Amino acid sequence: MEDFRDTQQALTNAIVDPSVTNDIGVEQRRLNIYQELIFNNIEGFCSNAFPVLKSILEQSIWESYVRQFLISGEKSSPYFVDIAEQFLDFITQTQTQTQTQTQTQTQTQTQTRLALLPQYLLELAHYEWVELNVSIQENEITDNDWQVDSNLIVPNSTWALGYQYPVHTISKQMLQSAGHTNNTEQATEIEPLDTFLIVYQDTDGDVAFMTTNAITAHLVNYIDECSVYAQHNGVEGSAESLTTLSALERYFQQVQPGTDSKVIKNFLTEAISDFVQRGVLVID
Incomplete structure (x- = not known):
C-alpha cells in the first residue's frame, strides 16, 4: 500500500511539475497530455477569475504564477470560487516568501519573478x-420599505472596501496610456489614490459597484459588525436595536464628536435610503 501511495505521489508531482524527472514508468507522450490537461484546467479557472490581471501581465509571468500555484499552492477544494481564493492567497503570500537553498534553480528563478508584482x-x-x-x-x-426603526443588515453580496489605488480603473489600456509596460519587472508604481468602493448585487442580481468615501464605507462595515454581534449575542428583537436610525446617530455622534447632529442625521438618512433601494443594505 505504501509503495502504491509513493507511486501516486510521484505521478502527481510529475504531472504538476514538468521539470520533475520522469522515472515513474509512464510514457512521456501520455504524461505530456496529463500535464497539459491539468495546467489548462487550473489556468482556465484562474483566468476566468482574474481576467484584468491576466491581460496586464506578460504571458510568461502569468503562466509562471499558475504553474507555481499548481506545484506548491494550497488546493483543498475543487470549486471554482475556492480555487480563485486560494490563487489570490498564493500570489499574495509569494510576495513575502524568502528563497531557500533547497529550491532548484528553476524554482528560484520562478519565485524571483513571482515576487515582482x-x-x-x-x-x-x-x-x-x-x-x-x-x-x-x-x-x-x-x-x-425602510423606516427609521427598521433593523438593517449587510447581505453577503455587499462588500465595503478601501484600497491605496483606484483598482476599478486599472486596465491594460490605462497602464499603457500612462506609459507603463505590461512587464512587471520594468513597471513602476502608479500614483496612489485612496479609493473606497462598495461592491454589491443590485435589485436585478447583477454585480455593481459605487465609489464612496471613508465614512460611508465605515457605515456599511459598522452595520455589518453590529449584525454579527447581534447574532452572536442574541440581540435581535430587543428594544434597543443596534442598526436603527437613532442607534446609528448615537454611534456616529461618538466617532464624529465635532459634527452637528442634524448633519449626521441627514447623512445617515440619505445614505441608508439610497443603499436600501440599491440593495447594498437589506431590512432584517
Whole structure:
C-alpha cells in the first residue's frame, strides 16, 4: 500500500511539475497530455477569475504564477470560487516568501519573478476576487420599505472596501496610456489614490459597484459588525436595536464628536435610503 501511495505521489508531482524527472514508468507522450490537461484546467479557472490581471501581465509571468500555484499552492477544494481564493492567497503570500537553498534553480528563478508584482496589481487581484464572490451570492433583497426603526443588515453580496489605488480603473489600456509596460519587472508604481468602493448585487442580481468615501464605507462595515454581534449575542428583537436610525446617530455622534447632529442625521438618512433601494443594505 505504501509503495502504491509513493507511486501516486510521484505521478502527481510529475504531472504538476514538468521539470520533475520522469522515472515513474509512464510514457512521456501520455504524461505530456496529463500535464497539459491539468495546467489548462487550473489556468482556465484562474483566468476566468482574474481576467484584468491576466491581460496586464506578460504571458510568461502569468503562466509562471499558475504553474507555481499548481506545484506548491494550497488546493483543498475543487470549486471554482475556492480555487480563485486560494490563487489570490498564493500570489499574495509569494510576495513575502524568502528563497531557500533547497529550491532548484528553476524554482528560484520562478519565485524571483513571482515576487515582482507591484502593490496596485495585488489590490486589483483582490478586487477581481470580490467581484467574483459577490456574483455567486444569492440575492437577499426582500423589502425596500425602510423606516427609521427598521433593523438593517449587510447581505453577503455587499462588500465595503478601501484600497491605496483606484483598482476599478486599472486596465491594460490605462497602464499603457500612462506609459507603463505590461512587464512587471520594468513597471513602476502608479500614483496612489485612496479609493473606497462598495461592491454589491443590485435589485436585478447583477454585480455593481459605487465609489464612496471613508465614512460611508465605515457605515456599511459598522452595520455589518453590529449584525454579527447581534447574532452572536442574541440581540435581535430587543428594544434597543443596534442598526436603527437613532442607534446609528448615537454611534456616529461618538466617532464624529465635532459634527452637528442634524448633519449626521441627514447623512445617515440619505445614505441608508439610497443603499436600501440599491440593495447594498437589506431590512432584517
